Each structure stands twice: as structure tokens, then as C-alpha cells.
Amino acid sequence: MERIKKGALxxxxxxxxxxxxxxxxQLLGRAKTLAEESNRPLYAVVLGKISKDSVKLLHASGAHEVICSVGSAFDEKLEQPYADSLIRLSEQFEPDILxxxxxxxxxxxxxxxAAALGTGLTADCTELSIDAxxxxxxQTRPAFGxxxxxxxxxxxxxxxxxxxxPGVLPLPExxxxxxxxxxxIEDDGQIGLVKLLKETAISRGADISQSKIIVAAGRGIGQKKNLKLVQALADKLGGQVGASRPLVDMGFCPYxxxxxxxxxxxAPDxxxxxxxxGAVQHLAGIGGAKTVIAINTxxxxPIFAVADYKIVGDCVSVLEHLLKALDEN
Ligand SMILES: Cc1cc2nc3c(=O)[nH]c(=O)nc-3n(C[C@H](O)[C@H](O)[C@H](O)COP(=O)(O)OP(=O)(O)OC[C@H]3O[C@@H](n4cnc5c(N)ncnc54)[C@H](O)[C@@H]3O)c2cc1C
Structure with missing residues (x-):
């Protein structure tokens, strides 16, 4: 185990x-910079077996070493055996950052x-850096609402x-x-208190965090029927529909x-x-977007402060014009 150094990331x-x-x-991409800045080795930790291609991808994404803990405890993806294994690994090899x-x-x-190791945990960070x-x-994250x-x-x-x-940080090249x-590392951990009896897939539509093109609607869209225009533009561009929270709260769009x-x-293109x-709580989710076009009367x-292209106007009529123009071309 000399390959695993203590104090690693x-x-x-x-x-x-x-x-x-x-x-x-995405985390490895950012962690590579953090590791270089702080002179720490960077390890990808995987619980359960993975393919050779996956190991290579982890190395290609910046991991100096890939630690694979394998054993029957990972046949079912349950929180307790996974947590127990990572706790044992952490106690043995004492990472500095996880x-x-x-x-x-x-x-x-x-x-x-975190609780078992007696340490803190900052959830949902939007930025990570090293104090020189x-x-x-x-660990930076939104606070106070x-x-x-x-x-x-x-x-x-x-x-x-x-x-x-997912989606907050870019994928590394x-x-x-x-x-x-x-x-x-062989792990003979036990399955534990919970047994997985059945898995049921819940269809939630395509994962918006992975979408390359998103047409998103906010309260300014007005009536629910106008969402058809948003959907039509998303379909034409091969993208997905996104929404601000009020549209979800009103039942116009799914969560x-x-x-x-x-x-x-x-983090779409x-x-x-x-x-x-462009409320702060909305902006917290779009920091990874490459090009932003905003339409607002x-x-x-505030959305215009983060927009690359700004259209001041009624979004319903702008959408109608855009769809017409795309139909004509
Ligand atoms: C703890 C907490 C968590 C939250 N989490 C989220 C979250 O995850 N996501 C989220 O989105 N919000 C979240 N919110 C809510 C957030 O604070 C805002 O209320 C919300 O983002 C506003 O949504 P909106 O921009 O659609 O609506 P509004 O703020 O009402 O804005 C509507 C906009 O439309 C424009 N407009 C009006 N008519 C037209 C028209 N015809 N054409 C073009 N533009 C028009 C207006 O000028 C206005 O700028 C959260 C709030 C809290 C307190």
C-alpha cells in the first residue's frame, strides 16, 4: 500500500x-488544480469493480492513482456499506480532503x-479553492437563502x-x-441493516444537468399555454426545457x-x-452555462448581468419570431 500516501486529496x-x-x-478536473496548488497527491476512489476504460478515464481526468475497494458489500448500492467502506479507508489512509x-x-x-470521522461537511459548494x-x-456555497x-x-x-x-464544474479535457x-483493496464489509428488496425506476425525463442546450422559462412567460413555444424552440434546437422555481411551484413544469x-x-453550451x-437562487444553478441569451421586458x-446576448422585449413574441425564422431557414 505504499502507493497510497497519507494527506492526499x-x-x-x-x-x-x-x-x-x-x-x-468534474470534481477530478477541479481537484487536479487544487492538488497542484497545494502539492497533494490526487486519488480517485471507487467502491466496487469498474472497467479498465473507466480506470483509464479517471487517470486521464487527473487522478494520480485510482483506489478501487472491491467486495460483495458493493453488489447492491446501499449507503451504509458504501459509507462504512469509505470510513475504513479514510481511517487507514487519512486523506486531507475528501x-x-x-x-x-x-x-x-x-x-x-463525515459524522463517523468526526469532521465537517460543506454541502452543495459552488466553488472550491485552496487558501494560499x-x-x-x-469551500464556497450560497448561504442565508x-x-x-x-x-x-x-x-x-x-x-x-x-x-x-453535478454540472456546477466543467468536465475536464x-x-x-x-x-x-x-x-x-479487498473489503469484506457487511451488507448491514438495510437489504435492497427491489429497485423501481422512476421516469423523471432526461437529466437536465447534462443537457447541452436549454430553453428556460420564468414567470415572465405568462400563461401556461405559452410554454408550448418554449418546448417548440427546445425541440427545434435539440435541447430541453428548463424552468425557474415559480413555474414548478405553480405546477406549470416538473421539478x-x-x-x-x-x-x-x-452547464449547457x-x-x-x-x-x-435572475434571482441569486436561480443564478446559483447556471454558473456553468457557456453562452446565455436572456429575453426580458x-x-x-439582473439576468442581463450574466447574459452574453440581451433581448429587451416580450419573450412570447420573441419566441414566436425565433420559431418563424427557424422555420423559414
Ligand atoms: C431558499 C430559496 C431557494 C430558491 N431556489 C430557487 C431555485 O432553485 N430556482 C429558482 O429559479 N428560484 C429559486 N428561488 C426563488 C427565487 O428567489 C426567485 O423568486 C425566482 O427565481 C424568480 O423566478 P422568475 O425569474 O421566474 O420570476 P420573477 O422574479 O417574478 O421574474 C419574472 C421576470 O420576467 C420578466 N417579464 C415579465 N413579463 C415578461 C414578458 N412578457 N417577457 C419577458 N420578460 C417578462 C420580468 O421583468 C421579470 O424580470 C428560491 C428562493 C429561496 C428563498
Missing amino acids: WVFCEVQENQLLPVGL LVGATPFGRAFAPRV ESGLLL GNMMATIRTATSRPQMATVR PMEVSDREPIT SSQIGQTGYSV LLICCGIS DPKA
Whole structure:
């Protein structure tokens, strides 16, 4: 086990149906910079077996080593055996920083790990950096209902733990790497108190956090029937419909389309915001968008501060014009 150094930066990389979830790679991309800045080794930690290609992708995304804990306890994806295993690994190898993706599983399992290790956990960070003086992890996240950003440090307990939601950080460009074996650790952990009897897939539509093109509607869209225009534009562009929280609260759109602090974080190449004011809680979810087009009747709407292209006008008629123009071309 000499390959595993103490005081390293660990990224827990979640696997779903034999595939690495993108959030682990997104975390590795940022962690690579953090590791370089703080001179820490960077390890990807996977519970359960993964393919050679997945190991290579983790190395290509910045991991110096890939630690694979394997055993029958991971045959079923349950929080308790996963948490128990990561706790044992952390106690043995004492990582200095441990990052986890804030997926539904990560959100449930990371706090168990933090509590057992007697350390803190900053959930849903939107930014991670290293304090140049102390080398501590600076964990930034919205606080007080999203009205301010708080930067949190875990000064004394270890590991310094944080979760980041999928889509908040960009995917790293994979580097050229040669095939390397992971560090495999046999874990004879027990299944524990909970037994998985049945899994039922709940259809929630396509995952908006992965969408490359999003046409998002806010309260300025007016009546529910106007959402047809938003859907039509999304269909034409090969994208998905997103929504601000009021549209979800009013039952106009499903929660799976809500963007923002209490919805999904998105990082599309193109985001078209129709009648969205740009409240901080909404903006918290769109930081990863590459190009933002905003349509709003109010030239002072805060959404314009983050928009690359600004259209001051009624979004319903702008959408009608856009659809007509696309039909004609
Ligand atoms: C703890 C907490 C968590 C929250 N989480 C989220 C979240 O995850 N996501 C989220 O979205 N919100 C969230 N909110 C709510 C957030 O504060 C805002 O209330 C919400 O984002 C506003 O949505 P909106 O922009 O659609 O509506 P509004 O703020 O009402 O803005 C409507 C906009 O439409 C414009 N408009 C009006 N008519 C037209 C027209 N015809 N054409 C074009 N523009 C027009 C107006 O000028 C205005 O700018 C949260 C709030 C709290 C307190």
C-alpha cells in the first residue's frame, strides 16, 4: 500500500449501472488544480469493480492513482456499506480532503462518512479553492437563502469534506495517459441493516444537468399555454426545457426541469432564458452555462448581468419570431 500516501486529496467517484457519473470527473478536473496548488497527491476512489476504460478515464481526468475497494458489500448500492467502506479507508489512509458529488446517493452517504470521522461537511459548494497561506480547502456555497456566498474552512478536523452538485464544474479535457492498474483493496464489509428488496425506476425525463442546450422559462412567460413555444424552440434546437422555481411551484413544469439553488445546476453550451429575472437562487444553478441569451421586458433585470446576448422585449413574441425564422431557414 505504499502507493497510497497519507494527506492526499480524494475524490469519490460514483458508479451507476457500471458507468462513472460525470460529477466525479468534474470534481477530478477541479481537484487536479487544487492538488497542484497545494502539492497533494490526487486519488480517485471507487467502491466496487469498474472497467479498465473507466480506470483509464479517471487517470486521464487527473487522478494520480485510482483506489478501487472491491467486495460483495458493493453488489447492491446501499449507503451504509458504501459509507462504512469509505470510513475504513479514510481511517487507514487519512486523506486531507475528501470530495463527493452531490447526487441523491452522495447527499445521503457523505454525511454518514463525515459524522463517523468526526469532521465537517460543506454541502452543495459552488466553488472550491485552496487558501494560499494555510493550504486549507476553501469551500464556497450560497448561504442565508442564497442572499450571500459563504466561504467555509475546516480548520482542525480531517478530512476536509465538501460536496458539489453535478454540472456546477466543467468536465475536464481528458489527458493522454497510458494504461495503469488501479490499487485494488479487498473489503469484506457487511451488507448491514438495510437489504435492497427491489429497485423501481422512476421516469423523471432526461437529466437536465447534462443537457447541452436549454430553453428556460420564468414567470415572465405568462400563461401556461405559452410554454408550448418554449418546448417548440427546445425541440427545434435539440435541447430541453428548463424552468425557474415559480413555474414548478405553480405546477406549470416538473421539478426535474427546475434550475437553481434548490433545483438542478446546469452547464449547457447554450441557455436561453425567457422571462426569468435572475434571482441569486436561480443564478446559483447556471454558473456553468457557456453562452446565455436572456429575453426580458425589464432592461434592468439582473439576468442581463450574466447574459452574453440581451433581448429587451416580450419573450412570447420573441419566441414566436425565433420559431418563424427557424422555420423559414
Ligand atoms: C431558499 C430559496 C431557494 C430558491 N431556489 C430557487 C431555485 O432553485 N430556482 C429558482 O429559479 N428560484 C429559486 N428561488 C426563488 C427565487 O428567489 C426567485 O423568486 C425566482 O427565481 C424568480 O423566478 P422568475 O425569474 O421566474 O420570476 P420573477 O422574479 O417574478 O421574474 C419574472 C421576470 O420576467 C420578466 N417579464 C415579465 N413579463 C415578461 C414578458 N412578457 N417577457 C419577458 N420578460 C417578462 C420580468 O421583468 C421579470 O424580470 C428560491 C428562493 C429561496 C428563498
